[in-house]
Amino acid sequence: MRTQLFAGGLLVAATGAGFYLLAFPLVFFWSIPFGVVGVIMAVASVFLPEGQGPIKPPDGYRFCVYCSSEVPIASERCPHCNGVQPKES
Numbered sequence: 023m024r025t026q027l028f029a030g031g032l033l034v035a036a037t038g039a040g041f042y043l044l045a046f047p048l049v050f051f052w053s054i055p056f057g058v059v060g061v062i063m064a065v066a067s068v069f070l071p072e073g074q075g076p077i078k079p080p081d082g083y084r085f086c087v088y089c090s091s092e093v094p095i096a097s098e099r100c101p102h103c104n105g106v107q108p109k110e111s
């Protein structure tokens with residue numbers, strides 16, 4: 023059960039219902055895909071396992087603030103993008 027996906031699916035389906043009720047020409051066309059995808063998201067959220075939360079870097083490393091590569095904590099610059107890493111406080 024992914025509660026965030028469930029809530030997102032309900033919001034998307036509600037947006038589709040809103041488009042259906044507004045019945046403007048171009049917006050009305052999108053009411054069907056929004057409604058269908060919103061219901062698929064809400065139903066799929068029940069069967070999908072819960073996410074593992076934020077990804078943590080391995081021991082002795084941190085993520086580069088510019089490109090998200092793994093950078094050794096001791097090094098001042100990222101080996102991938104050469105970005106200067108902030109000092110640990």
Ligand SMILES: [Zn+2]
Binds near residue numbers: 100
């Ligand atoms: Zn980098």
